[in-house]
Amino acid sequence: MRTHKLFENNSHTWLMFGRDEEKPNEIIDTNQYMVISNKNALLMDPGGIELFSAMLSVVIKQLPADKVTHLFASHQDPDIISSLGLWDQALPSATLHSPWIWESFIKHFGMNNISYSAIPDEGSSLKIDQVTLDFIPAHYLHSSGNFNVYDAEAKILMSGDIGAALECVDAPLFVDNFDEHISKMKMFHQRWMPSNRAKNDWISRVRKLNIEMMCPQHGRIFKGDDVKRFLDWFEALEVGIIAKST
Amino acid sequence: MSELSNNYFISAAEIAAKLDKTTRIAQQLSLTASNARAVALRAGERAAGFRPLTDFIDRLAEVTIKSSKNINKLAAALSQTSVDKERANSAISHFNAIFIKANDSKFIHSLDEVFERCQHKQKQLENSYKRQISYLSEELVMLSSELRNAVILATLSRVEASQAGEQYQSALTNVADNVEGAANKIREHIRYAQQMVSILEQH
Numbered sequence: 001m002r003t004h005k006l007f008e009n010n011s012h013t014w015l016m017f018g019r020d021e022e023k024p025n026e027i028i029d030t031n032q033y034m035v036i037s038n039k040n041a042l043l044m045d046p047g048g049i050e051l052f053s054a055m056l057s058v059v060i061k062q063l064p065a066d067k068v069t070h071l072f073a074s075h076q077d078p079d080i081i082s083s084l085g086l087w088d089q090a091l092p093s094a095t096l097h098s099p100w101i102w103e104s105f106i107k108h109f110g111m112n113n114i115s116y117s118a119i120p121d122e123g124s125s126l127k128i129d130q131v132t133l134d135f136i137p138a139h140y141l142h143s144s145g146n147f148n149v150y151d152a153e154a155k156i157l158m159s160g161d162i163g164a165a166l167e168c169v170d171a172p173l174f175v176d177n178f179d180e181h182i183s184k185m186k187m188f189h190q191r192w193m194p195s196n197r198a199k200n201d202w203i204s205r206v207r208k209l210n211i212e213m214m215c216p217q218h219g220r221i222f223k224g225d226d227v228k229r230f231l232d233w234f235e236a237l238e239v240g241i242i243a244k245s246t
Numbered sequence: 247m248s249e250l251s252n253n254y255f256i257s258a259a260e261i262a263a264k265l266d267k268t269t270r271i272a273q274q275l276s277l278t279a280s281n282a283r284a285v286a287l288r289a290g291e292r293a294a295g296f297r298p299l300t301d302f303i304d305r306l307a308e309v310t311i312k313s314s315k316n317i318n319k320l321a322a323a324l325s326q327t328s329v330d331k332e333r334a335n336s337a338i339s340h341f342n343a344i345f346i347k348a349n350d351s352k353f354i355h356s357l358d359e360v361f362e363r364c365q366h367k368q369k370q371l372e373n374s375y376k377r378q379i380s381y382l383s384e385e386l387v388m389l390s391s392e393l394r395n396a397v398i399l400a401t402l403s404r405v406e407a408s409q410a411g412e413q414y415q416s417a418l419t420n421v422a423d424n425v426e427g428a429a430n431k432i433r434e435h436i437r438y439a440q441q442m443v444s445i446l447e448q449h
């Protein structure tokens with residue numbers, strides 16, 4: 001599991017964990033993100049049960065485990081949060097922020113110690129130390145209860161499955177050629193995302209945000225102009241269809 | 247009889263499933279008892295010796311139902327504990343992997359406290375697992391010895407049946423057969439459960 005620093009100022013740091021060479025081949029590669037503030041940290045989409053040891057190992061290289069006081073699960077998928085039962089042992093006093101509609105589902109992964117903070121449909125924000133993070137609604141993209149995390153100061157949008165690409169574990173971190181990247185994203189967005197209306201609504205809201213980096217849960221990060229390129233491409237894409245991938 | 251699974255928590259579930267059948271057989275025994283009473287009533291004076299036996303069959307059925315319900319509860323609890331134990335073991339082995347993988351990490355000791363908690367939890371589960379197994383064994387032994395009375399009851403019932411006259415003899419012999427059959431089936435389940443429990447004791 002590799003660690004990359006995406007952003008740093010005097011109030012907080014953004015880290016990305018991913019490209020895990022040791023993960024079994026049959027499971028999809030995932031990116032995990034963490035915001036570290038002065039005394040606390042938020043771990044976003046901590047990943048599947050298969051990833052737990054690797055994840056906790058890299059986390060404690062950065063900070064003491066009990067500093068991870070917040071977890072975030074954008075939605076209920078196993079690649080997002082099936083490790084919960086083990087985090088529940090490792091971080092007994094942490095809080096998990098996740099869509100309200102998934103509360104009684106996500107708890108099936110095992111949650112006896114961690115507390116659940118249900119995010120309402122319209123979104124909410126979380127203040128950890130000096131840092132404010134916004135939970136931006138991204139419902140039906142793809143999950144019917146789904147949020148992104150936006151950091152206005154760092155200009156980072158953690159976009160979950162939006163912008164996800166299916167690639168190999170040694171793929172570069174950032175999109176370097178947008179047009180070439182399309183083929184790795186197209187089928188995923190068409191097949192997994194059910195609603196054009198939800199998609200266009202999300203695009204119109206996200207266009208108003210100042211975004212320097214858009215960070216998906218799979219594949220590569222979009223930087224600078226590639227963020228706008230992605231939004232334009234996504235706007236023109238028809239989703240909710242089963243099409244042969246080309 | 248099926249082979250024991252190599253996963254102890256699956257074996258515990260199998261015990262629970264197997265013993266669930268004993269309750270149903272015990273309920274049949276209770277039906278046999280009321281059936282016996284009806285026949286004995288109809289046979290009147292000629293089955294006078296049989297009538298007190300129906301009370302014993304009734305009592306046996308009652309004791310068996312109560313005990314097998316209790317055994318079921320114990321087996322289900324054991325099954326739950328063994329799943330919890332398995333989960334605690336899995337957490338411990340994940341932590342152990344991290345202690346190896348990240349032993350040079352600056353903050354590796356920040357896991358000491360939660361690891362201790364996990365170990366403590368595991369120890370607790372280990373203890374209740376052992377306790378539940380011994381309760382279950384004791385209860386199985388008790389029911390098994392209770393059912394030994396069924397053989398005596400069946401023998402006595404056959405003797406009395408032979409004196410009840412041709413008209414009722416076969417019905418009453420049938421009662422005796424049912425008592426013996428039910429008791430044997432339950433004892434067979436118990437023996438199987440005891441075998442599995444003794445294997446579980448080694449985990």
Ligand SMILES: [Fe+2]
Pocket residue numbers: 075077142143161
């Ligand atoms: Fe997903």
Ligand SMILES: [Fe+2]
Pocket residue numbers: 077079080160161217218
């Ligand atoms: Fe995903």
